[in-house]
Amino acid sequence: MATGRTHRPATRSRGIPEATVARLPLYLRALTALSERSVPTVSSEELAAAAGVNSAKLRKDFSYLGSYGTRGVGYDVEYLVYQISRELGLTQDWPVVIVGIGNLGAALAGYGGFASRGFRVAALIDADPAMTGKPVAGIPVQHSDDLEKIIEEDGVSIGVIATPAGVAQQVCDRLVAAGVTSILNFAPTVLSVPDGVDVRKVDLSIELQILAFHEQRKAGEESNAEADTDADAEAAVAAVPPAPRGTTGAGRKGPDGDVPAVMPA
Amino acid sequence: MATGRTHRPATRSRGIPEATVARLPLYLRALTALSERSVPTVSSEELAAAAGVNSAKLRKDFSYLGSYGTRGVGYDVEYLVYQISRELGLTQDWPVVIVGIGNLGAALAGYGGFASRGFRVAALIDADPAMTGKPVAGIPVQHSDDLEKIIEEDGVSIGVIATPAGVAQQVCDRLVAAGVTSILNFAPTVLSVPDGVDVRKVDLSIELQILAFHEQRKAGEESNAEADTDADAEAAVAAVPPAPRGTTGAGRKGPDGDVPAVMPA
């Protein structure tokens, strides 16, 4: 997902796999819940269930961090919470700026999960002068003219972009120029950034589209239960093609149904 | 990510890899932009750049859909838009319900990307009676008592959960019982669902935590280029730890609280 540099060419063993890093927050959340209920230890099986993964994966993941469990017993909850927090860098707190205070920005500003886990909303920034000074989630919105100043003064290295797509790249450029090196992008655009800057994106409509894909698949399946869709697909091969422009003879697949109909322009 | 069943044990060739499916929406967006600018054709190189991936990957991805390009030329933009839309199931439109109309729910309701790409917000649902009837993004909020009725009447199969974590599972259960088979979950909880139901989750704080991890890594790197974080980490393991304990001594909660302050390397 990160557009910037490739993470760790894995010089030697110390590199924790990306896939594992992406799951650490999940484990952390589950552990925090256990900790709040004063549960002292937990087995890989139980923790895995709480985090929604399987236990072998969880143990493998933890093995990259070190040997923090006790055989025959499980993991010490408090201790693991601390180790994972440290690994994720959450024992220090990260000032974060949120740029673009529309509904989404406001939702983010008020999101409890931020403040609780090592992140501090250092500033809310919006380009609309009418917003300036208005408090959102208890924090007064500042005008984007001051973006650079805010970032430098607070030593902000993480920025969240919740602006319309049209201005996302220029906001991004300003953030990066001011010293931000990690960006969480909610705008539906591909951001380009220099090497060394990490970008992660969250795209609502992409997630829905992926669901739609699977949903469609289910719908197509429901007539015949098991070893099925194949015959279907194979059969359709020869039938469909609307031809890119010239010839029809070439194409391979072209699953269900017709061609024309929908699709705007 | 999907908690439900495993997607297609790949009985035969018809399965498009998950990783590819996840990128199709990206390509589609880039293509739509080109289409709006009336660009007739595009090469894998150009399109890959616009979508933020590399061209070999893009060609591989497209090869799973069929041979839709023209050698020496590239891809026909309109044609590809259509093919990908069809593959993703966007040529039909999907009614979607959004449950939980706080800031986030409101942001989702107003998100243009939904309506434009085959999704139709069929209903906004909230448990707060004070919200009932209030229009958000032009759509009147309905009370959650009517959830089942709404879903059945509109034939909704995709639900979005934007409620607080505490009620997410029960909302999920009701959605599923009423016939929803795909869920996009914004609440920071692991949902459990029966087989056949897909869940995707979007978690704001997880994304930030992943960024923090890389950010920390960068910070640790900048003094000495190579293996130093190693010694550091190794040392910390031996020195810091509050000991995996042998005496449970009940739980003190405060996660970060009592743990040694080390770390800032």
Added chain:
DNA sequence: CGGTGTGAAAACCTTCACAGCG
């Protein structure tokens, strides 16, 4: 020539299954 489509290699991730420790 320029650019697609694709086998084959490499990298990465997950799952299995069990040795070994507390």
Added chain:
DNA sequence: CGCTGTGAAGGTTTTCACACCG
């Protein structure tokens, strides 16, 4: 005994590099 930690196997994804075609 119960459960962790981990080599090894199996699967998936990415990348390479080049044959082949318009």
